[in-house]
Amino acid sequence: MPTRRGWALLGARAVTGVFGIAAVVVVVGAAAFVPWPTVTATPPATVVSPNPTEQQRVCPGPLLGLAADAGAATTASSFGSESASYGSDSGAGVATVTDLAAPDNASGGRDGTPLLLSVPVAENASRPPLMGGSQSQTAQQETIAGLAVAACGEAAADSWLVAGSTDIGRTSLVLLSNPTTVAATVDLTVYGESGAVEAPGATGILVQPGSQRVVPLAGLAPNLKSPVVRVSTRGGQVVASLEQSIVRGLEPGGVELVGITAPPSVEQVVSGFIVVARAADPALSNDTGYSDDQPGLRLLAPGGEPATATVSVAGEGGAVGTSLEVSLAPGIVTEVPLSSLATGTYTVRVTADQPVVAAARSSVVGAGGKDFGWFVSSGALIGDAFLGVASGPSPVMHLSNPTSMDQRLILTPEDGQPVEVVVAAGKSVSQPVRPVTRYTLAGAAGVVVSVGYQGDGQLSSFAVLPAGPLAAPITVYAETARRLAEGLSLPDDDRDPGRRNDSSFVMGTRDDSQG
Template sequence: MADRRALAQGGARAIGALVGVGIAVAVIAGATLLPLPDFAIGAPSQTVHPVPADQQRVCPGPVLALAADAGQASRPSAIGNASSVYGTDGPDVQTRNLTPDASAAAPDQAPLALTAATPRGATKPPLFGGAQIQNVVSPDLSGLAAASCAEASADSWLVAGATTLGQTSLVLLSNPTSVDATVNLDIFTETGRVSAPGATGIVVPAGAQKVVPLAGLAPSATAPVVHVSTSGGEVVATMQQSFEQGIEPRGAELAGPTGAPSRVQTISGVTIASLAAITAAQSSESVSVEFPTVRLFVPGTQDAQVTIGAVGESGTAAGDSYAQTVKAGNVAEIPLDHLKDGNFTVTVRSSVPVVAAVRTSVIGSKTRDFAWFVSSPPLTGDQLVAIPVGPKTLVHFANAEDKDVKVKLQPESGSPIALTVPAEGGANAGVTAGRYTVTGAEGLVVSVSFAGDGQASSYAVSPAGPLAAPIEVYPH
């Protein structure tokens, strides 16, 4: 009996142990498989949409001439007036004249500052654009000079100008802000960096323009590049260049900033004309007439392996490609030979960041001129393009994508202009003076060119800078 009782007690204990193990397994499985309550507490936040700030643009004003008297060389004078066109798709534009550094006979010979306010309650600023043009005719200086009315910046690059015999270049610094700007000019040429004490600490008063003759800082420079940087306020930098051969004026131009240093620079709408006349002049004149040329500069310390592609826009003959090594710290110029008259998209691809622009010349029946074409960033959305009155005017589009893009230009009145920009190519549309709203061109590089008998000029169309973006606020 004792043995039976012992066996029964042992069996009961075994069964109890098994039940306990089963309960433990069930508890563990439940803790593992069943979802637990979520006790995480999210940080409280609120998205704030700032009111977009007012937009500002500056038109550089009329072409300037240095005084013939060396004692007055620092006081340039305005020649004639520039004609400007500007506007928005919202409220009217407010205008004011900046205080000119040059002697001016009338208030409208001063640089023009434009302001477009964002309507109350609007979530984005209005489309805004402006441009100016001037046909300069004087005994010492002539040419067609067009420029975009641009946004002020604390950092920009001017890839244009020359200070060799007959060449005059002026750096125009316009300050539309309410504080003085201190400007430093870092100048580079074909021989390297220029050491010029007067190039640093240049004070541009608030609401004024300062003119700096480049020859006083970098004399006898064939291919200068100027890096403009500021502290305090911001400025709009423009390079005015004019050329006089003997006693004959050979052109004038206003060149705005080119794109910031990048491994890819796209220059749309490069217009080449009268190459046969230029070739003939090269062989018959003692002073060289420049062929189309790409000016390049490598801001870093590593040499650049550069490939340049020139692709003809719709209706233009096929382009060409060029390859070269560009030494860091020195400005280089690469001729675009083997091209024909027409319109081209020039793309610079480099192993390291570079800045770039293209210069072309034109010979007419009585006059000569030259033009600078600068690179610019692609558009980020709809754009308002202002077109002043000038000779044959084209809006150019460059498409780096692998598919065609359909673009529409809507004038203030009249029928829209529809345009297909081919993949990895370019196209253009003829326009008249006025304001055009461009839609469908996101991702395209855009510029405007003017061409007449012995006349040429161009300016880039750049997207507006960021004014306001949503902010996520996390209170304490």
């Protein structure tokens, strides 16, 4: 049993311990308010300005038809040559024009192939050279007739085609042109009026560098009235387009070559939608009243949520339009009839609570035959633009201003006087242009532009798309620079930004404008 002296020693030790703990707490607490010495080390780094790559556009090439022989029903052959108009604002113009290989076109050696247009970019350029072009072809075959005009497009890793049909009497071909020096592996996702289509053979389509592949859409998704196709690539990038032709009964009902539409967005604008006076043929309508012989708008909400879209149609020059609200199920293509529109040219604006893609369709009948045209939605231009207007009947430039400020543009032909075009806020105007002529459009930032063609039994259009950006400077840190200089692969942390845990990584942006 502890003695009185033992209890005293034990108490003294306890008091000493309490004071010791209190002293530690006071010291630690004081340390929180006393500035600690800091050491800052900036990791060695250097800013690298990538060598600018040349700007490229691809004209999709001549129209194609499928063989009538059942034994070779998927074999494509051209039946004439297209006419292209292209150029650049650089001193050298279009430096090189190269024919792409067309292994899927049995008559490519005779009629020509897709054209690759290239313009070099000067070092330290603040912007890429302005360049552009378009092509046209008039078909007069037994089963394919009409006018098809298309823009020469820029390669992309992800794009959307809102057009076509694989219903009876309709033929749709997806054209995939790879202008890069790297093989492109392409996946096609096809949506229809019943949702996404399970399409064997739609993935892993190999497009060799400098070549074009032709994919019959009916081989992937037959009996679709309203397809929408997403084109995704790995490796190289491609320029995607879609050729559609129609046979109504025993007569050709037109042909069109359609470029990509604007990517999914909650706002879409279709500029220069031409409606020609004619009544839809009831014999061509199905039991729901749908007919591709009447004006219509094709919409898709590709996300996982339903969407509500407001469609506003306003005419150029005071033509009366319409407005309506549409409910869109996710992943299901919806056709909105616009048959109530009077003859005229319109701007179609779509505002939705979920991202959508959109394009409009119209048709014409004349003494020269029947034809139809697709009018894709497109993004607003981000600055000045250059365009080549291909041959065709009565080309007209359509300019829509979705902004809240008036826009003043200067349209200058290569061999003529500049013309001022004023587009009031929220309005649209048209300006006649000359075929086979190149134009510079200054002050076009924020404006949506297209060029439409209309003649006797002929109808077509193409959108003037904003150009992709140049490469931006990249900050390269020491470890990454050493590995790159020695030809070593980057560690996983450098490749995946979500796994970076030190200062040895690359910061900056890559150039998505080229392959």
